[in-house]
Amino acid sequence: MFPTHRPRRLRQTAQLRRMVRENILTTADLIYPLFAVPGEAIAQEVKSMPGVYQLSIDKIVEEAKQVYDLGIPAVILFGIPDTKDTDATGAWHDCGIVQRAATAIKEQISDLVVIADTCLCEYTDHGHCGYLEVGDLSGRVLNDPTLTLLQKTAVSQAKAGADIIAPSGMMDGFVQAIREGLDQAGFTDTPILSYAAKYASAYYGPFRDAAESSPQFGDRRTYQMDPANSREALKEIELDIAEGADMLMVKPALAYMDVIWQVKTASDLPVAAYNVSGEYSMVKAAALNGWIDEEKVVLETLMSFKRAGADMILTYHAKDAARWLAGS
Template sequence: MFPTHRPRRLRTSPQLRRMVRETVVTTHDLIYPLFAVPGSGVANEVKSMPGVYQLSVDKIVEEAKEVYDLGIPSIILFGIPDTKDEEATGAWHDCGIVQKAATAVKEAVPDLVVVADTCLCEYTSHGHCGYLEVGDLTGRVLNDPTLELLKKTAISQAQAGADIIAPSGMMDGFVQAIREALDEAGFQDTPIMSYAAKYASAYYGPFRDAADSTPQFGDRRTYQMDPGNSREALKEIELDIAEGADMLMVKPALAYMDIIWQVKQASNLPVAAYNVSGEYSMVKAAALNGWIDEERVVMETLTSFKRAGADLILTYHAKDAARWLKA
């Protein structure tokens, strides 16, 4: 009872506040997304994501060195190929853009952890995450044939040097299929970071500009989760754990912190939160208009992800956050 109890006593100075802080974000929590494109000397800014670029492999290597020097331990690679087809050839070909980028980064910065996004939407002519029925304009992906493409993609990414395989297509059984394929190919020690609870979200818009992956027709609601569901997320993570996932991801993060919390409570695996493109772009737009303090908003948001239970945060703010943390 007041006046015996005065919680403000522990808030009287910055030093004391830091001493009793319960949740702390560090650079070690961060994973920085990068978009690889063919060519040389290419750095195309994504108009809907200020400060984010599509980069050729040589520029990816430069960025990887900067990321590592900032103390960020990991990047995740997405690819935009020269050509697209129904077989998603660019996803699994040995000379695919992600494969080239992964090899180049591991040669230049061997201690940087390279995560490969293992999906097909950037590589298919229709923009969906797998095989479609001939003539189907609804976007209903054929699950089991798509698993075969994902297996080929995961193996080629591991062979190229990727340290972690991150399947994101939300196909039923994709973790088991990829785990078996990696093991048979001799990559038993390559972990899988599963996009275990990936929602059909409106927050992905700017990413589709960056990755050139907007579906040509239909949408992805037949395979990504309905935003109203939380019990389904727990079912998905239970299945992925049983199939051999090493880490679990919730995507998006900002509007799904309740899901991050539930996933953390329901499992003993590391949990990653993807601070997605729409979340990033909203903050950037407001900051560029002078409406918010960008640093404080970003750090408060990242802290909230950790407080909700995230062990790792994939974020386009990673480089800025690392600089602010150092300062």
């Protein structure tokens, strides 16, 4: 009855545990979100996201330099425009806030990978991700007319210097429309990171404070996925792959690690997990109250995304995580 197998043999020392570790988390896995606003010398903390700021372009460049110096390879840009309208003009205009931020970052830190979030909700006066039927207060977006706006937005962002286009509106056919637009404009080498499985989640609340993008009426359940579904996510990724996606994203991450695993298993493409605002804010609130060890919880959570199959992690913890990993 004496045990033949003793798994504890491989756990005896830190070095031995390190040798047999199945997954490794590094700064190369991290992507840091940034929120660009008009003006100068602006660094306005988001009340519901301690440590996260709305930044004017001069401050975004400073932040991007800090991110790069920490060894984080990429940022993703979100924009809050001066004005909003039904045509989401601020999303696709050549002088849009994300376009100007992308250009400024690439001029100063050319090696930093700039990802442009390609969506419309921050730029429409109703807060939804595209055109709506006149008088319809349900939030049902008109799919095909919206594709034209997304195509224009992606091309404008690529012209401004964005290295990667990341469409997040969950419109049917959006990857194909954007791929065609980029190719026709000469950006055949610009990859698409598709928000392939984006759920209609309650975890997005603080982000809508940061991006000032809450819907004025209705909700986004007619275009974002039902949290009850996972097979549907596999259908979505199949479609996006067929349309030309280069990378796939699952959003949110923490409550959807089963989906991350399924997507990774079903595809050979790189998979990103978005550790979203609500996940961040819960950890921050608990840490500020002294209920948890923030460093240990964050690194354990990020490692769990890697274990589930994520190749890249978009996270507001990225800067802190990079410092902690450097000291470990």
